[in-house]
Amino acid sequence: MLNIADTLSRWCREDRPFALATVVRAGGSAPLPPGTALAVGLDGEAVGSVSGGCVEGAVQELCGQVLASGEPPVRASFGYSDADALAGGLTCGGELEVLVQRIDPAGQPHLADALEQATAGTPVAVAQVIDGPQRLLGRTLSLLRDGSAYGGTLGSRQEDRTVAGRALPLLRAGRTARVEVDAGPQKLTLLVHSSAAPPRMLVFGAVDFAAALSRAGRLLGYRVTVCDARPGFATAERFPDADEVVVERPHRYLESTGVDARTVVWVLTHDAESDVPLLRVALGLPVGYVGAMGSPRIHEHRLERLREAGVPEERLALLRSPTGLDLGARTPAETAVSITAEIAARARGGTGLPLSRVPAPVS
Template identity: 75%
Template sequence: MLNIADTLYRWCRENRPFALATVVQVSGSAPLPPGTALAVDTTGAAVGSISGGCVEGAVYELCRQVLEPGEPPVRSRFGYSDDDAFAVGLTCGGELEVLVQRIDPADQPHLTAALEKVQAGLPVAVAQVIDGPQHLVGRTLSVLGGGSAYDGTLGNRQQDRAAASQVRGLLRAGRTARVEVGGDADTCPEKLTLLVHTHAASPRMLIFGAVDFAAALSQAGRFLGYHVTVCDARPVFATAERFPHAHEVVADWPHRYLEATEVDARTVICVLTHDAKFDIPLLRLALGLPVGYIGAMGSRRTHDHRLERLREAGVPEEHLACLHSPIGLDLGAHTPEETAISITAEIIAHTNNGTGLPLSRVPGPIHGSAPMARVPSPAALLAA
């Protein structure tokens, strides 16, 4: 639902009831992930999309039906129609399950507050009951980032506390996912399946090296939703005027800035300096941090020399295996803009467990639901 938070927030502030259709499960080559939503208000106005167009009409009619007073939530499954690919179904070959429910803002004031936090860019998560006793399906509970407070209820205090605990973990990771709570006869007798919608702070992209490639990469990173920082030890090059698309530009030694800044499992680090006096202390530190991606620019000869220097600096082989160098995918890139696409393509593939191969050469669904094995992060290796 958070994909249409701006409109839902306006409807809630106007105390306008609406029907909310949420993708709660996908399989095969479904076009949009769980948590994506479409909403219809009492005037018939619609916002959002759940399938890229192929089942929107049928879901819209379900929304109109559920908007009638007293109508319970409805779950419906849509899949490919062998008899008629243009019938109500997913012509892409996948399946998705949708929960359609009426939302009355007056009954769930905490939802308005959660949507307001999203509008303000603050971390928040909303847990939605998608399976369980009929009278609980559709209930929501919201959790704010940075604390233990929650609002709303899923049925009873024990279930609320159990749900809030799991939701906080997903919020810290910035993940939207299904979780189960309850089923314990002593504490939470009713088993519930929740879909947890999360809105976390933007992931960080740290670009080291105030070069032309960094200017193009900062623009691409911002387009992808990263909070972009460009850092260089040379103040004459590290200026906001040279990097208008970066959220911040820092003049400091790269390793010193990295040591003092906050990173997490979604952070990507791109080292574009290819200068040993900057690269080695920076990468020695970075390769021991729990970040999502580390890449370094340079030729294969530069890469080989860099590995030798890092080994001499005591970096273990299992950490070196996490370094993407030379940085980027082989797209034949030459210009800074093409190189930025090459780098961000590798980041996307690594983050989503993609192969980086042309889709025409990859068998199976385009939108695969089962993640592939990936190289473990430095944090995971340290914990092993």
């Protein structure tokens, strides 16, 4: 639901009831992941998507029925083989399940608060019951980044504490995911929607490749920083797509800046004098990816220098170099595509193979 937080927040401020359809399960080649939502207002206005177009009409119709009748939340499944005339089926060949519920903002002020926080860019999570006792289906609990629940309840204080404990790691990681919770006498399945600050991309080396990588990183939703010790090279004019350009010794900057498990670090300097101290710091941090440009021969030389600097083998194994997928890239733009493609493949569990050669359904 946080993918349409801005519109839902406005509807809540205007105290406009709406029906919310949330993807709670997706399989095969379904185009949109769990957590994606579509909402329909009383006037028929619709926002968001659950399938990229395949079954939008059917879901909107179901939303209208739930909104008008005030009936309890309902679940509906859609798939390629659906014979249901209402469903029509997913022409992409995937399968998805949605939970449709009526939201009355006046009765759920905590949800309105969470949507407003998400719209403002404040890290927030909404834990939504998607399976369990009918009386709890669709209920939500909202959390801030520090783990404090500032509204909503799932039925009891014990359940709220248990769910908060499971949701907090997902919020800190910026992940939306299903969780199973054994809360006292009953088991619940929840979908934790997380809205976190954009992940960071730290690019070291103010070179042409960094400009292309900044552009690609911004397109993928990263907050991009370009860092170089040379003030004549590290300028905002040379890197208009970077969110910030820092003039500082790379390893000094990396030691002092904030990172997390979603942060990606790229070293493009080709300078052993700065590469080694920088990579020594990077390989000791809890970041998601560390990559360095260079040929296999340069990489082997770099590894020897890092061993001499005391970096253990298990940390050296985390270094991706040469960085990127084998696309035959030559230009900075092609290299940026190669590098970001590897990041996407690792994050999503992709093979890096052409889709025409992947036997399993595209997910």
